[in-house]
Amino acid sequence: MAMNSRAHVIALAGLLVLVAAPGKLRAQGQGEDAQVDFVRDVQPLLRRHCFRCHGPKEQEGSLALNRRESTLGTADSGEPIVVAGQADDSLLIKRLTDAEYGDLMPLDAEPLSDAEIGTLRSWIDQGASWPDAVAEGEHWAYRRIERPPVPHVENAPVRATPIDHFVLRRLGATGQSLSPEADRPRLLRRVSLALTGLPPTPDEVQAFIADASPDAYEKAVDRLLASPAYGERWAVPWLDLARYADSNGFQADQLRDNWAFRDWVIRAFNADMPFDEFVVAQIAGDLLPDATIDQRIATGFHRMTPCNVEAGVHPEANRHNQIVDRVNTTATVFLGTTLECAQCHDHKYDPFTQQDYYRLFAYFNNTPLEVENRAGVTWDFYGPRMELPQNEMTRQELEAARQRLAALESRRAIAAERSEPDFEQWLAARNADDDANEGSDGQAAGQATGESKLTKPQRKKLRAQFDKQDPKLKQLDRQLARARRELKTLEPDTTLVMVEMDQPRETFVLTRGDYESPAERVQPGTPAVLPELHRVESTDDRLELARWLTSRENPLLARVTVNRWWGRLFGHPLVATPEDFGSQGEAPSHPELLDWLAAELIDSGWSMKHAHKQIVMSATFKQSAKATPQILAADPHNRLLARGPRFRLPAEAVRDNALAVSGLLSRRMYGPPIMPYQPDNLWRSVGRNQPTWKAAEDEDRFRRGVYVVCKRAAPYPSFINFDAPDRGSCTVNRPRSNTPLQALTLLNDPAYAEMALALADRVLSESPGASDAGRLDYAVRVVLARSGTPRELELLTGLLAAERELLAKNPKLAAARTKPRTAALQLQTRDKQELAVWFAVANALLNLDETMTQ
Known part of the structure; x- marks a missing residue:
């Protein structure tokens, strides 16, 4: 008996795990033979479980587990806390495992897992190594960047890169090695999505497979790096950091013009603007000698702050909150620090004082008010604007x-x-x-x-x-x-830009962060724990700050930046807390590799494209993503990199990918934000907020997600369902959730229905006269860049048969499925009954887990 269409969709279980994220398994401890690294493995464990009572702030029983001399010393009882080489004789292990020695530690908190205790045992048995730099209190992230030597490893791949040598050394310590290289179709799709956010075309896949030259992959990488789509793809995470939006935020949330900044970011990435220049332009482009229009547009980075224009707003409070946002964003994006913790008091864990905070604050405290009173009760957002050039x-x-x-x-x-x-x-x-x-x-x-x-x-x-x-x-x-x-x-x-006031404001440390409670006056300056700012002139302005941020002496900018790039390409960064390189953050999984990448970035002239090419050319990136039981058992989260990356696409790329494979994607670039289809009545008038969403009826409807209007109070709904932020504040790392809403969006959102209909039309019109089997294989190759497996084609064949039977009995359903919602969707297929059948196949393919993942 023929299965109905719904049953067939469900039967695609292995494929139609609609947007399932990789499973999360409990991490295993270090193997007995694995070399334990104190900074990477032990220090984060002690910080997480022990520092609350035995750390920088509290030292109960005179024990400070953040200090080597205390940890390797003796307790008040005279018993040694850690006996190097003898875990069973160490009081630290006894207090964690043996109730005869007193209450098990930590008190009133979740106990350590067996794996974590195993890590501590291995560290002690291996000699309890504690690096001198750490013992002297120098945090790894604050050390000067020095290029480490590339380690020699046995049995490295023939074309192994320095990156591979660092990875292989870590894998070798655990008895693992790299996985085989992914097959060519999957590899090209991975690198295409990684670098441009778009899948390869069937012709590009065939050309890559047919190219037998040893540099075939490198040629593909160079083509992708040169594509205009590269800048569009990499602009999205930067706009998250810059909290780019097309509206003010808060309840009024009126629209404003910022899009010139977004276009500047795309152009800068495509031109491979040196990253240090990219940073300087955004922090202080207006202060550069003979500043160009583009350099002034770049300062929009710090005009992206939300602005409250609601009745009763206090203009000075509004200005203060915006400067706080600029300080916090600068610290997060360029220093990877949680400096906001020092706004009201000295940082509890990291070496940043409240004075440090307000010294940075002083650099941004020379800006005008950005709200204007109208008629005594109404406030409007204004602030410095610049007219854009015209022909x-x-x-x-x-x-x-x-x-x-x-x-x-x-x-x-x-x-x-x-x-x-x-x-x-x-x-x-x-x-x-x-x-x-x-x-x-x-x-x-x-x-x-x-x-x-x-x-x-x-x-x-x-x-x-x-x-x-x-x-x-x-x-x-x-x-x-x-x-x-x-x-x-x-x-x-016009676009929003930064300007300096002629007369600088005075800056004070604010008691408990209250702008109405100034204490001692401070001058502009940088955190004392970081290398000193060497003043060329006593300007004390944002340009001075920008040049300090991008100096080689600053140990954080290059590390923080390459860590984020690695995370975008592999799905997880080397430092698992990219927003926090401080003592409460995670240590890098591969510290030498992180420093090598940072040094390489600086030495290459801060070339972003060079860094990306180095990463994607590595054998580590090119591995198969297949997770064998052995790999999962040893490294469930792939932190050791024994397999290739596989993770769900970002929200904008989910839509871009579907538009591309359906043949609808418009490659038009730049300009004001666009309004594709979204459900009715999401934008409602509230007070003076009276926006109108008018869905585009031309090719703007099908442009890339980077151009979709971002309204903070009502972001594009399908993007939110796939974890895009509202950009009310700086977002370093998007979460990856797995919810029924995502599946329902892909199955039922009329925008995705348009894409499925266009994909069906593409398959039928581009394979005239082909058999069902030929068309099904072509459809899979269009969507997944590879041929379908026999089991996949069998399931899809059954779906075709079931849909034909269903629609033969219900011709009105076929008419409803194939009626375009917009004149922008031009269909070539005249047989609407057959088009409706293939719509079901296209809808299923667009919902495959593999379609949604890189």
Whole structure:
């Protein structure tokens, strides 16, 4: 008996785990033969479980497990806490495992797992090594970046890169090795999605498979790095960091123009602008000598702060909150620190003082207010703006439109002046009528002899009423309205930029972070724990800060940056807490590799494309992502990198990928934000917030996600379902959830239904005369860049048969499935019944787990 279509969709279980994230298994401890690293394995464990009572702030029983001399010393009882080489004789292990020695540690907290205790045992048995730099209190992230030597490893792949040598040394210590290289179709799809956010076309896959040259993969990588899609893909995570949005935020959440900054980021990445220049431009582009338009646009990075313009807002409080956001964002993005903890008091865990915080604050405290009072109760967002350049033809049209408007306004003023006597007669007649109606008691709005009783607003209102009845004035008003609309379309676009005030503000340490409680005055400066800022001139401005951030002496910028890039390419960064390189963050899984990548970035002239090429050319990146039982048991989260990366695409890439394989994707770049389809009534008027969502009916409907309007109070719904942030604040790392909403979005969202319909049309129109088997294989190759397996094709064949049977009995369903929602969707297939059948296949393919993953 033939299965129905729903049953067949469910039967695709191995494929239709709609957007399932990789399973999360409990991490295993170090193997007995594995070399334990104190910074990577032991210090985070002690910090997580022990520092609350035996750390920098509290030392109960005089024990400080953050200090080597204390940990390797003796307890108050005289018993040694750690006996190097003898875990069973160490009090540390006894207090964790043996109740005879007292209450098991840690008190009033979750006990250590067997794996964690095993790590501590192995560390002690291996000699309890504690590096001198750590013993002296120097945190790994604050050490100067030095290029480590590339380790020699046995049995390295023929084309192994330095990256592979670092990875192989770590794997070798656990008895593992790299997995075999992924097959060519999967490899090309992985690197295409990684670098451009778009899948390869069937032709590109075939050309790659057919290219037998030893540099075939490198040529593909170079092509992808040169693609304009590269900048679009890499702009998205940077815009997360920059909290880029097209609205103010808060309840009013009015739209504002920021898109020139987004376009600048895309262009900078495509041009491979040196990353240090990229940073300087965003922090202080306006202060560079002879600053260009692009350098000023770049300062929009710190104009992305949300701005509250609701009734009752205090402008100084608003300005203070924006500067706090700029300080916190700068520290997070460029230093990987949780400096916000020092806004109200010294940082509890990291060596940052409250004075450090407000010294950084001083660099941004020289900006004007960004809200303006209107009519005493209403506030508007304004702040510094810059007009964007126009071409000569547009400038000429603009000037002509301004002249036409000025001429009309002059004619209107003359006509109004000439009609003044008529207005006075009309007013007198109106007043006489009012007198008659009110018994001539002199209380009318005004009389011919008593017009002084009219207030200015009353007279203005009556004059407007009169003008509406004057034929000549009515005609001029209509012409003026048209001229103003024309002028508005020609006025240059603007973008938000940073500027310095002529007179610097004084900055104070704020008691408990309260802007109304200033304490001692501070000067601009950088955190004392980091290398000193060497002033070339005593400018104390943002340019000084930017140059310090990008100096080679700063140990954080390069490390933090390459760590984020690695995370985007592998699904998890080398430092699992990319927003926190401090003592409460995780230590790097491969510390030497992190430093090698950071040094390589600096030495390459801060080339982002060079860094990305180094990573994706490695055998580590090119491995098969197949997780064998042995690999899962040894390293369930792939922290040791014994297999290739596999993880769900970011929200924008989920949509971009579906648009690309369906053939709908528009490659138009840049410009104002777009509005593709979204469900009705999500944008509702609230107070002065009266936006209108008008879904595009041209190719803008199918442009990439980076261009979709970002409204903080109501972000694009399918992006939110796939964990995109609202960008109300800096986002370093998006979570990856797995919820039913994601499956329902892909199955039922009309936008994805359009893509499924277009994919069905593409398969039918690009494989005329082919058999069902040929078309099914082509459909799989379009979506997954590989041929279907026999089992996959068997299931899809069954789905085809079930859908044909279903639609033969219900032709109205076929008509409903194939009716385009927009004129922008142009279909080639004339047989709507067959198109509706293939729609079901396309819908299933777009919902495969493999489709959603890189």
